[in-house]
Amino acid sequence: MNSKSRPAVLIVEDETLIRMDAFDMIREAGFKTYEASSADQAIALMDQHSDIGILFTDIEMPGSMDGVKLAAYVRDRWPPVVIIIASGAVGLDRSTFPDGASFFPKPYLASQITATLHDIARQFG
Numbered sequence: 001m002n003s004k005s006r007p008a009v010l011i012v013e014d015e016t017l018i019r020m021d022a023f024d025m026i027r028e029a030g031f032k033t034y035e036a037s038s039a040d041q042a043i044a045l046m047d048q049h050s051d052i053g054i055l056f057t058d059i060e061m062p063g064s065m066d067g068v069k070l071a072a073y074v075r076d077r078w079p080p081v082v083i084i085i086a087s088g089a090v091g092l093d094r095s096t097f098p099d100g101a102s103f104f105p106k107p108y109l110a111s112q113i114t115a116t117l118h119d120i121a122r123q124f125g
Contacts, residue, residue, distance in 0.1 A: 007121065011034070012057040039069065040065075
């Protein structure tokens with residue numbers, strides 16, 4: 001499958017080094033990648049780029065909403081977008097996550113994320 005038929009991935013992470021690592025990991029897996037450091041920036045990118053089919057977001061970040069609220073907003077406004085949430089926080093209430101969202105605790109293995117992305121891409125096929 002070439003990158004043209006794959007959904008683009010939007011990475012939302014306020015920690016610059018973690019975002020850069022995720023960007024490199026996902027791009028090396030063959031996906032077009034966008035990045036944002038806040039939910040507000042992410043929503044602006046979603047408005048501008050209709051090829052975004054996967055949201056990969058951290059939970060804790062500054063701005064008007066955290067990653068869980070961003071995920072819920074994206075689920076409501078762009079229902080087909082697949083949501084992946086990653087966080088190092090403990091004791092999360094996953095019942096607050098949007099239906100169908102995947103969760104990966106940090107630190108996550110790059111192989112787990114890329115395998116999940118490839119599974120999602122096959123569904124877009």
